[in-house]
Amino acid sequence: MIRIAICDDEKYMSDKICAMVSDFFRRKNMDITITQFSNGEELLKFNKLIDILFLDIQMNGIDGMETARKLRGRKFKGFLIFITVLKEMVFQAFDVQAYDYLVKPIDEKYFEKMMGRLWDSMQNGSEASLLVQKGYESSIIAFETIVFCEIIDRKIYLHLVSSEVVDFYERIERLETKLDSRFFRCHRSFLINLQYLKSYKNGTAYMEGGEQIPVSRLRSKEFSNVILQYMKEWRL
DSSP states (O other), rough: OOOEEOOOSSSHHHHHHHHHHHHHHHHBBBEEEEEEESSSHHHHHHHOOOEEEEEEEEEEESSSHHHHHHHHHHTTSSSSEEEEEEGGGGGGGGGGGGOOESSOOOHHHHHHHHHHHHHHHHHEEEEEEEEEEEEEEEOOOOOOOOEEEEEETTTTEEEEETTTEEEEOOOOOHHHHSTTTTTTETTTTTTEEGGGGGETTEEEETTTTSSEOOHHHHHHHHHHHHHHHHHHIOOO
């Protein structure tokens, strides 16, 4: 699932981008959600993950550039594409790690080229995300959104921070090779994201969302060492 947000105070422009984005990812057989906002204040109140953000620079109230600075200050890591009528404004985009910008009125050929490059960037940057294929559909799942992975009858269930559960067929051994060092296989049927580990006691890993995951006796000693290593790599 790719989560997309569009923030523009001109509804016709927001709807146009929505239609073009939907068409692009439909041709890629990608599952997406699109949320539209009419101003920066609404966007800043949104507390769900965003993978791609189309953000108008000139808006009433807080402008797009300041909105972007606030989002980056909150560790927003998604792709940021500015929408503007003034090319000169984009020189400030370097400060907020913008991926690209679209000049109004939007040229559809340029939009297609930009989205093609963005798609390639998402594919090449897969070390921080997991490409899940289910039938004819594909979804990109960011590692940081996965709380834990569970296997039941040859099927993997990804439990996400949004409480959504994504299922697909895969061997857990193969899945393990695709994940990074923040994940630990604490049990033959579970991989947990140490980012969401709250505590560990008596063979049970307690996750921030309230989940209780068993840790096998054979892995308990290694688990303690892995937690220490994780603290060094990811939190220091």
